[in-house]
Amino acid sequence: MEIRRIGIIMNGVTGRMGTNQHLERSITATIEQGGVRVSDDLTLMPDPILTGRSENKLKALAEKYGQRANGRAYKYTTDLQGALDGKYGAYEIFFDASGTLQRANFIEMAVKAGKAIYCEKPTATEAAEAHRLADLVEKAGLKNGVVQDKLWLPSFRKVAMLKELGFFGEILSVRGEFGYWVFTGMDIDQPAQRPSWNYRAEDGGGIMIDMFCHWQYVISNLFGPIKSLVAHGNIDIDERRHEDGTPYKCTADDSAYAMFLLEDGTMCQFNSSWCVRPRRDDLLTVEIHGTKGSAVAGLREVYTQSVANTPKPVWNPDIPQPINFYDGWELVPNNISYDNAFKIQWEMFLRHVALDEPFRYSLREGAKGVELAELGMISWKERRWVDVG
Ligand SMILES: NC(=O)c1ccc[n+]([C@@H]2O[C@H](COP(=O)([O-])OP(=O)(O)OC[C@H]3O[C@@H](n4cnc5c(N)ncnc54)[C@H](O)[C@@H]3O)[C@@H](O)[C@H]2O)c1
Known part of the structure; x- marks a missing residue:
């Protein structure tokens, strides 16, 4: 050997x-x-x-x-x-x-x-x-x-498998919710859990440049090429505390909202924020809805619901909700170990x-992610749809 x-x-x-x-x-x-x-x-x-x-x-x-x-x-x-x-x-x-x-x-x-x-x-x-x-x-x-x-997260590998098995039928929409509360450092005994440069544009920070790089390769590898996008960003929190305890002004977006329209017409909508408190399965959840089935992917686990076990809700706010919507989903088993x-x-x-x-996954491919983030900034600043590529 x-x-x-x-x-x-x-x-x-x-x-x-x-x-x-x-x-x-x-x-x-x-x-x-x-x-x-x-x-x-x-x-x-x-x-x-x-x-x-x-x-x-x-x-x-x-x-x-x-x-x-x-x-x-x-x-x-x-x-x-x-x-x-x-x-x-x-x-x-x-x-x-x-x-x-x-x-x-x-x-x-x-x-x-x-x-x-x-x-x-x-x-x-x-x-x-x-x-x-x-x-x-x-x-x-x-x-x-x-x-x-992210391509090798257990959840996205399972989504790729479901897609290859034809589980979804025709994919209609993809909805990603990314984020969690990043402490500002301003509250007593609550230090920030991310580096402070993330919140300063002049130091390379910003959630759009950070996360759109990921959304670019996740979307194009799993769901297809992106045709155009519309995005909006915001600095939700404008003052945080530096690692050394001194306050600094936030100059970079800490929330970003985007719709990516794929070449085949599929809509992929992704919210990204460091200023939200999750009440969902994971820090990133992606819903994929298709004609034959839907899936909700966290970082590791994926739940599915096929058309055959989709409940039929009726809108009636005058009574307590009779359906527990969480009951109608099945966990995709971990049949292999994921490194x-x-x-x-x-x-x-x-x-x-x-x-x-x-x-x-070359530097050229990586540049496409930076490009998507830049187009997101243009869309935000100019308040318009922007073509990709
Ligand atoms: N793939 C992902 O999911 C992911 C997640 C977070 C961050 N990142 C990227 O990883 C990179 C690092 O992010 P991080 O969160 O670890 O930040 P960090 O601030 O914790 O780490 C940056 C490191 O670079 C070092 N550094 C800075 N200037 C240097 C210099 N001139 N010479 C040598 N070292 C220097 C710092 O000392 C520090 O150790 C960033 O580009 C970030 O966008 C990727």
Whole structure:
């Protein structure tokens, strides 16, 4: 059995996504499970070096996760250029989970070093910049990819299965409700659970740029290409408290409402908000309604109702509702075990780099998400429908 090492420079992994989803639940989990076994003869084994600005934070992460994975600390350095130059060993992949506004500079450095490039979304806050970065990696002939994790959520995999089985009949509409209450930091003993830059446009924040990137690949992969959109955004809460406790002015939208009309006429309506208190199954729920059946997907579970067991309500507000609408739904069973969505995509990218397997979640695809967000902003500001693509 050959164990092929794949060196990965992991940049900006001291952040929320970098630490939890990429370092811990993807790369460390992959090493812990013995690598990616691609055949009886070959296993791919990731070998990360952590890069960033804070030596202390990097050291702590390298110790904690390296010990867990290998029984010894991962390598780390604040010298990213040195890592790209091969000063600390051979690393063929550059991965970036730093802030959105930092991404372009890091991608440019990695392109110059000829690395395969994988990074978080969005790749930029403007479509022209996102396409410029895609041009750069393509012209340099480098393998590249963008995180599109939601595609591998257990719930969306089940929705794809239901669709393939013909469960829905003709899909008529899709309704997504995303959001939860993000504490402002202004209330006593209630710290915010998201980074403060998310609420400042000048730092790359805003829910439209954050979530429309996701809606673009979720909708186009599951339901079809988007033809046009109309969107509205708002800054619901205009003052929050910074991580260090000081108040700051919110300059980015924290709520966004959008209707995406697909080329085949299907309407996909998505609400996104960090200023709502959920009374629904999950932080994201997507209803899919078709002629033969409907489904409601959370992050993991999916409930279905076929035309045969659809109740027949009669409008009468003068009596208590006689139907418990929750009773008429069936849970799709978990007949397989579902791995972490980020880890699944990482495995595909590692196989793409090592074995030339296809990988279509490229920087170019990621740029389409940035484009959708930009069109959403245009629709909001100009109060009109906008064509996509
Ligand atoms: N795929 C998803 O579902 C998803 C979810 C949330 C965030 N994101 C994206 O992931 C990225 C990170 O978001 P986050 O929520 O983890 O934010 P965060 O603020 O927690 O993390 C950002 C990290 O980048 C580091 N950083 C900033 N400037 C740097 C620099 N010059 N050099 C090196 N490191 C630098 C910060 O120290 C921090 O560790 C963003 O682009 C965001 O849009 C993706």
